[in-house]
Amino acid sequence: MTSISRRGFGGLFGASALGLAMPSLAFGAVPKVVVIGGGAGGATAARYLAKDSKGALDVTLVEASKRYYTCFFSNLYIGGFRKYGSIGHNYYGLAVNNRINVVHEWASSVDAAARSVTLASGGKLSYDKLVLSPGIALKYDSIAGYSPQAQGRMPHGWTSGTQAQQIRNQVLNMKKGGTFVMVPPPNPYRCPPGPYERVSMIAHLLRERNSTAKIIVLDPKAKFSKMGLFMAGWEKHYPGMIEWLGPDAHGGIRSVNHETMEIVTDLDTFKADAACVVPAQRAGSIAMAAGVTDGDWAPIIPATMASKADPNIHVLGDASVASSMPKSGFSANSQAKVAANAIRGELTGSRVYDPRFANTCWSLIATNDGVKVGANYKAGSEKIDVVDKFVSQGGESDDLRKTTYEESIGWYDGITSDMFS
Amino acid sequence: MGKINLRPHIARLVRLRVLAIAMMFGVISNAVAQADLANKIAKADIGYGEYLAGECVTCHRKSGTGIPQINGIEAETFVTIMKAYRSKELDNKVMQMVAGRLDNEQILSLAAYFSSLPE
Numbered sequence: 001m002t003s004i005s006r007r008g009f010g011g012l013f014g015a016s017a018l019g020l021a022m023p024s025l026a027f028g029a030v031p032k033v034v035v036i037g038g039g040a041g042g043a044t045a046a047r048y049l050a051k052d053s054k055g056a057l058d059v060t061l062v063e064a065s066k067r068y069y070t071c072f073f074s075n076l077y078i079g080g081f082r083k084y085g086s087i088g089h090n091y092y093g094l095a096v097n098n099r100i101n102v103v104h105e106w107a108s109s110v111d112a113a114a115r116s117v118t119l120a121s122g123g124k125l126s127y128d129k130l131v132l133s134p135g136i137a138l139k140y141d142s143i144a145g146y147s148p149q150a151q152g153r154m155p156h157g158w159t160s161g162t163q164a165q166q167i168r169n170q171v172l173n174m175k176k177g178g179t180f181v182m183v184p185p186p187n188p189y190r191c192p193p194g195p196y197e198r199v200s201m202i203a204h205l206l207r208e209r210n211s212t213a214k215i216i217v218l219d220p221k222a223k224f225s226k227m228g229l230f231m232a233g234w235e236k237h238y239p240g241m242i243e244w245l246g247p248d249a250h251g252g253i254r255s256v257n258h259e260t261m262e263i264v265t266d267l268d269t270f271k272a273d274a275a276c277v278v279p280a281q282r283a284g285s286i287a288m289a290a291g292v293t294d295g296d297w298a299p300i301i302p303a304t305m306a307s308k309a310d311p312n313i314h315v316l317g318d319a320s321v322a323s324s325m326p327k328s329g330f331s332a333n334s335q336a337k338v339a340a341n342a343i344r345g346e347l348t349g350s351r352v353y354d355p356r357f358a359n360t361c362w363s364l365i366a367t368n369d370g371v372k373v374g375a376n377y378k379a380g381s382e383k384i385d386v387v388d389k390f391v392s393q394g395g396e397s398d399d400l401r402k403t404t405y406e407e408s409i410g411w412y413d414g415i416t417s418d419m420f421s
Numbered sequence: 422m423g424k425i426n427l428r429p430h431i432a433r434l435v436r437l438r439v440l441a442i443a444m445m446f447g448v449i450s451n452a453v454a455q456a457d458l459a460n461k462i463a464k465a466d467i468g469y470g471e472y473l474a475g476e477c478v479t480c481h482r483k484s485g486t487g488i489p490q491i492n493g494i495e496a497e498t499f500v501t502i503m504k505a506y507r508s509k510e511l512d513n514k515v516m517q518m519v520a521g522r523l524d525n526e527q528i529l530s531l532a533a534y535f536s537s538l539p540e
């Protein structure tokens with residue numbers, strides 16, 4: 001690393017005297033940044049790198065899918081509050097408005113020493129800086145009996161796309177008075193309130209069409225995000241419908257069987273008419289392949305989101321160890337801007353500002369009953385530290401809950417345009 | 422136009438009242454102070470404002486419902502509103518937190534940036 005990357009953070013820094021020493025770049029060459037993963041973190045990073053560098057960086061985005069269906073608001077789709085098409089986004093804006101080279105391929109490996117990425121087709125991309133925002137991979141073997149095969153009948157719906165459609169369809173086709181079983185994932189996982197928003201949306205759908213049906217939540221955790229708010233909301237809107245069982249009550253999840261639709265716990269076996277099973281998670285496989293993970297996730301330096309293992313690789317979003325931030329789309333978007341600012345500074349000598357992070361997660365419990373939790377953060381030396389935080393309170397007025405829901409709709413349009421426009 | 426679209430307008434009226442009260446009771450006490458503010462905004466670091474705005478545009482976008490659009494907002498109004506969120510005179514948990522960690526210089530930079538954008 002050169003002196004350029006040793007500038008401190010926490011204040012405002014000028015770019016004076018940086019023009020001369022660009023690390024390892026041929027004079028006059030446009031530095032190359034490759035971003036892998038066009039989701040909340042990667043799309044934002046690519047867009048800010050391209051938009052703010054105004055041609056001074058050559059930005060390539062590698063994204064396997066041609067259309068990104070957001071996980072955020074996929075629960076609202078399940079509940080019938082969104083059309084499926086409204087949560088899908090293409091890469092036109094990034095390619096055309098921002099002149100990013102969008103490559104729709106799977107990145108299969110990274111040669112960190114040669115600074116090169118190999119694509120599934122065999123093609124190669126070289127980089128000065130690599131940004132990884134591959135999201136999560138599922139640890140299928142974290143639950144005995146669960147597998148890519150089992151997910152056909154016991155969908156997880158925890159990576160974007162068709163799985164959410166399958167869950168909605170299963171709920172709609174459940175027999176009268178049937179049982180839906182939800183198995184939330186163990187910590188850490190993407191979107192801490194997500195499983196409980198999902199339960200709420202399934203309850204909403206069932207109350208309308210199949211009001212004698214039951215939902216059983218078999219949670220591997222003893223407590224969860226916004227627990228009091230969800231529990232109170234379930235009691236209010238769906239009395240008697242949802243039974244939440246923590247590890248004290250079921251003793252631990254032992255196995256699942258998608259053929260018999262049984263979920264076996266230490267103390268009991270539950271038979272489901274429809275089920276959603278979300279296994280444990282880890283960083284997307286390309287983070288493993290790049291050698292930046294320690295265990296399941298990739299540790300980072302908070303001020304720049306650079307990998308602790310390789311200063312030329314930045315890891316964003318769910319794949320990173322960004323505690324105290326939760327794994328969320330909002331967090332990934334926020335981290336992307338910090339990383340883009342640091343990368344531009346290093347490669348082009350642009351001004352590097354104090355890193356600032358934020359997150360807010362809204363959840364919908366029932367029609368017009370929205371709650372939120374949020375915090376803002378600063379880069380500590382070892383982790384990302386909370387500056388300030390808030391959470392919705394029990395007993396808020398119906399009016400405030402409705403406004404909170406409306407805010408979430410504004411946020412959805414805001415973040416998706418910040419990622420893709 | 423249904424009920425939902427009215428809400429931002431009502432909220433905006435409340436804000437204008439806060440602005441008026443603030444002006445009466447001395448946040449912007451007189452013409453001298455107002456000229457001073459305009460002068461500070463003119464000198465503010467707009468590039469820094471653009472960077473800071475990265476945090477805002479996750480929620481605030483050019484048009485739509487749910488969250489008001491702030492592009493092209495008049496700079497003095499912006500400063501007054503942000504200070505009112507910071508002091509919690511204006512009531513919204515998210516905005517109180519956002520404004521809570523902005524110092525005066527940062528609010529001025531953001532004012533310079535957002536007021537420079539087309540509506």
Ligand SMILES: Cc1cc2nc3c(=O)[nH]c(=O)nc-3n(C[C@H](O)[C@H](O)[C@H](O)COP(=O)(O)OP(=O)(O)OC[C@H]3O[C@@H](n4cnc5c(N)ncnc54)[C@H](O)[C@@H]3O)c2cc1C
Pocket residue numbers: 036037038039040041042062063064065068070071072073074075105106107108133134135136157158159190191194195198284285286316317318319327328329330331332360361362
């Ligand atoms: C049900 C649910 C509800 C949620 N609700 C919210 C919410 O309300 N608010 C919120 O902020 N967050 C929410 N989230 C969390 C949010 O979706 C994630 O935290 C966010 O998407 C993380 O962004 P990311 O960039 O890390 O990964 P992703 O957004 O998953 O993007 C990763 C992308 O990388 C691509 N990719 C991966 N590996 C490769 C490779 N090797 N080659 C090419 N492409 C690759 C994938 O195709 C994918 O498009 C929710 C999640 C779920 C499951």
